[in-house]
Amino acid sequence: MTVHDEVSIAGVAWPVYKLLALAIGLVVLVIVAFATASAAPAVLAAAASGTIVWLALGAFHLRG
Numbered sequence: 001m002t003v004h005d006e007v008s009i010a011g012v013a014w015p016v017y018k019l020l021a022l023a024i025g026l027v028v029l030v031i032v033a034f035a036t037a038s039a040a041p042a043v044l045a046a047a048a049s050g051t052i053v054w055l056a057l058g059a060f061h062l063r064g
Contacts, residue, residue: 005017005061015061018054021051024049028046028050
Protein backbone atom coordinates (compact mmCIF):
# COMPACT_ATOMS: atom_id res chain seq x y z
CA MET A 1 0.00 0.00 0.00
CA THR A 2 1.27 3.43 -0.82
CA VAL A 3 0.58 6.75 0.83
CA HIS A 4 -1.83 7.66 -1.99
CA ASP A 5 -4.02 4.66 -1.16
CA GLU A 6 -4.85 5.87 2.34
CA VAL A 7 -6.77 8.73 3.92
CA SER A 8 -6.14 9.83 7.49
CA ILE A 9 -9.33 10.11 9.55
CA ALA A 10 -8.82 11.11 13.20
CA GLY A 11 -5.22 9.95 12.96
CA VAL A 12 -6.12 6.52 11.60
CA ALA A 13 -5.10 5.57 8.06
CA TRP A 14 -8.08 4.19 6.10
CA PRO A 15 -7.60 2.58 2.69
CA VAL A 16 -9.56 4.43 0.01
CA TYR A 17 -11.42 1.29 -1.07
CA LYS A 18 -12.99 0.98 2.39
CA LEU A 19 -14.24 4.57 2.27
CA LEU A 20 -15.59 3.96 -1.23
CA ALA A 21 -17.47 0.88 -0.01
CA LEU A 22 -19.00 2.87 2.86
CA ALA A 23 -20.03 5.66 0.48
CA ILE A 24 -21.65 3.19 -1.93
CA GLY A 25 -23.49 1.58 0.97
CA LEU A 26 -24.80 4.99 2.03
CA VAL A 27 -25.97 5.82 -1.50
CA VAL A 28 -27.74 2.46 -1.78
CA LEU A 29 -29.35 3.03 1.61
CA VAL A 30 -30.81 6.37 0.54
CA ILE A 31 -31.99 5.15 -2.88
CA VAL A 32 -33.68 2.00 -1.56
CA ALA A 33 -35.20 3.88 1.38
CA PHE A 34 -36.83 6.38 -0.98
CA ALA A 35 -37.89 3.67 -3.40
CA THR A 36 -39.47 1.36 -0.83
CA ALA A 37 -40.28 3.74 2.06
CA SER A 38 -39.19 0.97 4.41
CA ALA A 39 -36.10 0.68 6.56
CA ALA A 40 -35.56 -3.10 6.45
CA PRO A 41 -34.89 -3.52 2.72
CA ALA A 42 -32.84 -0.33 2.68
CA VAL A 43 -30.55 -1.50 5.48
CA LEU A 44 -30.18 -4.99 4.04
CA ALA A 45 -29.41 -3.70 0.54
CA ALA A 46 -26.92 -1.16 1.87
CA ALA A 47 -25.16 -3.75 4.02
CA ALA A 48 -24.99 -6.23 1.16
CA SER A 49 -23.69 -3.73 -1.39
CA GLY A 50 -21.16 -2.25 1.03
CA THR A 51 -19.87 -5.69 1.97
CA ILE A 52 -19.58 -6.84 -1.64
CA VAL A 53 -17.71 -3.71 -2.69
CA TRP A 54 -15.46 -3.86 0.40
CA LEU A 55 -14.50 -7.49 -0.22
CA ALA A 56 -14.13 -7.19 -3.99
CA LEU A 57 -12.00 -4.07 -3.90
CA GLY A 58 -10.04 -5.44 -0.95
CA ALA A 59 -9.17 -8.57 -2.93
CA PHE A 60 -8.24 -6.47 -5.95
CA HIS A 61 -6.16 -4.17 -3.76
CA LEU A 62 -4.17 -7.08 -2.31
CA ARG A 63 -3.28 -8.34 -5.78
CA GLY A 64 -1.94 -4.94 -6.85
